[in-house]
Amino acid sequence: MLCAKELYQQANQLPPLEKLRLAELLLADLDTPDPEIDVIWRDEAQKRWQAYQAGELKTVSYEAVMKKYK
Numbered sequence: 001m002l003c004a005k006e007l008y009q010q011a012n013q014l015p016p017l018e019k020l021r022l023a024e025l026l027l028a029d030l031d032t033p034d035p036e037i038d039v040i041w042r043d044e045a046q047k048r049w050q051a052y053q054a055g056e057l058k059t060v061s062y063e064a065v066m067k068k069y070k
Contacts, residue, residue, distance in 0.1 A: 002010075011022055051057045 011019060014022065042045070052059070
């Protein structure tokens with residue numbers, strides 16, 4: 001089995017479009033759903049929504065966010 005460094009050296013010899021395809025395949029493979037993480041994020045989203053509805057969260061307007069990053 002090849003190590004990551006050896007794979008990189010081989011992949012680095014590919015034409016740019018093939019590198020992109022390889023990167024897309026690797027990223028897609030890493031982006032598989034994890035039910036345990038999904039539950040954690042669902043619970044966190046519910047907590048944040050409830051805090052927002054209760055007025056317990058400080059919010060920032062869209063305009064303020066966009067101004068900050070312009």
